Amino acid sequence: MFYSLILRVAARVLVPLLLLFSLFMLLRGHNLPGGGFVGGLVAASAFVLYVLTAGVHESRRVLRVEPHTLLGVGLALAYGTGVLALLFGKPFLTSLWVDLHLPVLGDLHLGSTLPFDIGVMLVVVGTALLMVFSVEDRLPGLVEE
């Protein structure tokens, strides 16, 4: 942990903002610059910032799931959308789209590319965090002092 008051205070504001930003990146990706990969990197940066200021132990608690679970869920989502297309009788990984008319949110045009992209995002976050956490496990005190 870095004993920097500035960093700690800044992180309290930055971490939620970055996480929100990563979601924003993910969702706008299909039509504007962004996407799951960038979103994942931003989210990973947010978590790494949190690790730096709050320590690995606290981050693990906040994250609730282990990074390798994120890897598994991400891969399952990505592969799952591929298989989903098969169930509809289309070739593997064909994107499926639906139009929803919801009372509050208005018209939504949703595609199976979104869960795929969420899968990509989870894998990216999981990879970055798994690396940081394993480095800390191997050499305790490297991140956390």
Next chain:
Amino acid sequence: MLVAVLSIFVGAALAPLLVRLLGRAAGWVLGLLPLGVFVYFAQTLPQIAHGESLRQTYEWLPLLETPLSFYLDGLSLLFALLVTGIGALIVVYAGGYLAHHHQLGRFYVQLLSFMGAMLGLVVADNVFVFFIFFELTSLTSYLLIGFYHTEEGSRRAARKALIVTGGGGLALLGGLVLLGGVAGTWEFSRMLDLGASVQGHPYYLAIFILVCAGAFTKSAQFPFHFWLPAAMAGPTPVSAYLHSATMVKAGVFLLARLHPVLGGTALWTGTLGLFGGFTMLMSAWLALRYTDLKQILAYTTVMVLGLLTMLLGIGTEAAITAMVTFTVVHALYKGGLFMMAGNIDHGTGTRDLLELGGLWAAMPWTMAGGVATGLSMAGIPPLFGFIGKEVTYEAALHMHTWGLLVLVASVLANVALVGAGLLVGLTPFIGEVKGAFTRDPHEATPSMWVGPLILGIGGLAFGLYPSSIDHTLLQAAQAGILQESHEVHLALWHGITPAFIASLVTFALGGVVYAFWQGLRVSAFMEGVGAVFGWGPGEVFERGLYGGVHLSGAITRRVQNGQFRWYLCATFLSLLVLVGGGMLAGGGGAEFSFSGEIRYYEVALATLILLSIAAAVRTHDRFVAILALSVGGYGVALVYLLFGAPDLAMTQFAVETLTLILLVIVIVHLPGIQGDESIGVRLRDGLVAAGCGALLTTIMSVVIQTSLDLRVSDYLAQKSYTEAEGHNIVNVILVDFRGLDTMGEITVLAIAAIGVYVLMRMPRQKKPSLAAGTSVAASRSDAAETETD
């Protein structure tokens, strides 16, 4: 058929849940799944026996040209029925055998995945679908053999099986690709009548050798036989299944499947006949060297595999009749005998023949199954094994040349088999109770004796009424191998024929072997046979393996000496030599020309990047060096932004930030850069760096001079919204147009992350000479890891 194969895998996924809910009874419930699939295949029998074949194709990714296609003819049906029928019994059996094991759920996952892979293998039509299932059986059997993974012996046996069969699989892949290319189709069903053109092709020899390498390793032919007896280190249900109906039969099945395409040549007959015949003879006698029930059974499996291979090599109508008959005979008795051996082990605490005897009173049900299957193995009438032996002799007698040799070899091998069958099936039960058992002998639970009993009854029923399968299943299977229909007629009694006389000779000699087994086992002759053929090839394999490990260890120590500087130098030097050398060899000189307007902010950006590099090179503080490099990285991201690639720029920004933070975490703990390297080292590094810079500059100037082919970009730009409903072409490419690539990439990413995780968890090697530098080297390589990713 896709549903049938997939249902087994779904069962594998659900197995742990079922075990948690039902406990020991889970085996009975799970057994219903393969039973259901068995029934599904059985009801196609009338159709298949009529000479028809079923073909089903599922296009899952049309552009990949690898449809999930399945083909069911007599041959596939025979094996599918064995895989699922015996599989159902094994699943039930495992529920009893491993009832008290805390990882029964895990075991069922592996066993059912293995079953699904084996079933997929026998019904696959597409070459690649076949190959994937073939490899999947290697992988799942690796897990099954090494199920007792806390024991060194199990791990070693599992590794042996994986390396031998996996290596063979690699050769097979080459053979299949060549075969598909030569035949012009990737479907087995379409290759079947292309035999003549494939055999006349110059690649025939290569295809034949590679396919044989795959089949011989999988089906444990000499000199690759050693992995199979070692594989009995796995739990008994695994041995029973592996030996009787699956895995080892995969190689034989492959040869049978390709018999119409590759078979019939002198090369085919000679190679398969020689290897098969030798394996048969050698392992039959090797079996008699052992006193462990499972060990004896394992070697007799190798013997049968040799026999089947030899019969496929001979390839006449009579030989193929014998081959399909013996496949069923063997599956029935070997599955039952292995389960019986497991029951005896369970009930008495030993599998050693020298300690076993007189179990008839304590284990009546196991005895019923064991004696019936054991006598079938010995080929005693009226069991099905007798018919199997007779038709083998018939096949030898029908040969024009070499018939006598094959007959003598078969008789000699069968003599040993008679001895082994009586030893395994009778000796444990008859006579007096010999030694004191470690456990009080007791009968196994019904789930454990029902399997051997059913298989024993099956052997008896088929022996008494061979007409129940000869005209239907066996005839169809033979037609599948030969691609022409002949009538198959089996009977217990043919009159006094030469084959019958050969059988009588076999019984007489086999009886002698049984009676004098104790003396024979320890005789000098058997010792010699054992030394040369038994563990000889296995020993060579182990030595080769350890030699390889030592060699790669030595190379690793030399190349990966822990100095990050050296790693980078080697990497960039390789790049320089390979790419630069390639460009020079290709004669591609580049002429540096630049046209276009230079804007002021471009100059500013270039200056910033250059300054940051200068700072990184000059500083003696790692922290400053990393920061300076990052400035360069951000500068590059800005370049992307200026030239209209916002997605790329954004990703570069994010990656740069993340790696910067990760590096800072690690690097603040490292000592500063000493800066006391010799002038030679600096000169070397400088030269390599400058060379790489020059190389990249050259490449870039070549690239900008090449006129861009915009067809693909235009296509994507046009179709992005109309076909993939997105305006951001970059993202549409990532998640839609080239989604498969992305899927591969994130899979690689996940594997890399798991690699780092495992690397970080490995115990640190203790090397006294390097003790002082270890921690520095370790953290340096940490930095390398985070940086490269």
